[in-house]
Amino acid sequence: MKVPQVVLFALDDWLGNQLRELVNEHCWLLREVRQLGAFAGQFAERRPSIAILQLDWRDVRPDLAEVVVRMAREHPEIAVVAVIDTKIPEDHQAEWTAALLDLGCSWVLYPPLTRALLEDLLSGWMTALTDRLRWPVAESAIDLASGNYEE
């Protein structure tokens, strides 16, 4: 299996800086993408991947929402995390979370974002994804002559 990767589409450098230490520690790849058009192209190779998309809830780009749907359709094995950049009134948060998860996101994060929270989330997701992509070995006949069998 190839090295896991985190692909980030963010409005500024803050998120990338928060993740860099974790990514280096686990020897994952961190790809920061500035053009949304290039985002989906980062997942052509089969490897455990987390896609992080930062969005401004006051002005959601239609192409960004379309990327979420496309990712869910074409790469269901990839975790898509939506990061909302500014606070949403609490009574609307549930509605936004449900709507984004329904579109195909795997997780939604709201401020305040801390490094510990981001690290826990990414580590957890990467464990789940690595497990998901590790398929069991195809069945074979039992070979009585093999192994360290002792009666």
Add this chain to the structure above:
Amino acid sequence: MSTEPAPTEPTPKPRDLKWSTLFGRSRSAIFVLNSRRQLRYANAAWESATGASLAKLRGTQFSETRTSASPLWATLAPPREVWRGEAARVRRPAPGTETGPPWWDIAYMPLRGNGDLILGVVAVLEIFGTATPRGAAKLPTIFEQLRHRRAAEFTFDLLDGASPALQRLQAQLRWAAEQRVPTWLIGERGTGQETLAKVMHGAGRQRETRFVALECTGLQPYLLEGLLFGKGGLATGRSTGTLFLKNPASLPRDLQTRVAEWGTSANGPHLVSGSLNPVAHDVAVGRLIPRFQTELATLEVRIPPLRERLDELPRFLARIAPDRAAPSEAALKVLRSYSWPGNFHELASVWHDTWHRAAGSAMAPEHLPRYIRERFLIESSPNHPRPQPSLDTILESVERRMILLALAQCDGRQSDAAAKLGLVRARLARRMDALKIVWPPETES
């Protein structure tokens, strides 16, 4: 103070109980459409709920497509299956609101005539929730458009298949979706549990609400608890229609209890769980609280793995990438020889990789990964061992052989053969009956 009873409305005699009288007195908002999809009747409760007047709207035709109709008609329009004679229930945002609340919950009952003829439709409307104040964090319109487009991809057509097992699976899931029956899906990794849960959501009465799928494995409990039950968590809203939990046995028990409480509450979501094991197994080994077995797994369904559905491979491949050329017959033969332990995830991955290697042409065997081609060569080799027999089969054949040898050495005397085998004679006779051993062996004439 007067002791006389308050005047009450005269009870109508049975002959006065026309349908319009009954509907007119009902507090439920009711409307009736004729076979030409025109509004023929609506009661006072309907006029009050919708703010529309029957006198002005009688005879107005409901549009075929929801997008081209007025907001009121779009919300009230029966789904297509109603015109095919099936009762249906839908929940839609109130007219003028793109997402709700408030929600309009409408139950449709077709009036069937002779044959396939639909004489009309009776519908009952209920309203849930209060409107969101203006200026709040409103969801963008694009979300709703994309959601409708995405939902259209998840229908029961995905489960089309000629086998009785698939047809039964489809019928069970359809019933569970319509009745909001808590469902436990068992299947190997990659068999499409989430896809089926989404199909169920699309077929249920809450199809206009949200489908939420949550991975429970690997994530720290506080993260899941925050998303579900924290400030502004999913449980604080009412927009989650179906909650699909992947492997809920991975959740800590206190979180399982909270999920169970939410799933069984009146406003809770329709809970669908996916697991590798039957619910009874997870409860028995102590990984799952018993409430999941008693209340949240009313229907338990096993999803067949891909290796049991290899005849349907061309359909699956067309579904994964409809715009790509179909694989050649030779490639299909190779694909069918493989056991697909990773199921649909593995199939999609192979199909995706192969497409790049094939550079746009139809998939041929040489484009397939080496391990799949090798498996095909081994399977098709004349020296390939037969499938591993079960342990029972092996033991039975050994027992048969031992009994036959003992009988042959004792010239067919069963008492001596039994002594040689360390058995009593009666037991030897029972084993000979069970294994259908005849002595002396019958010779072919």
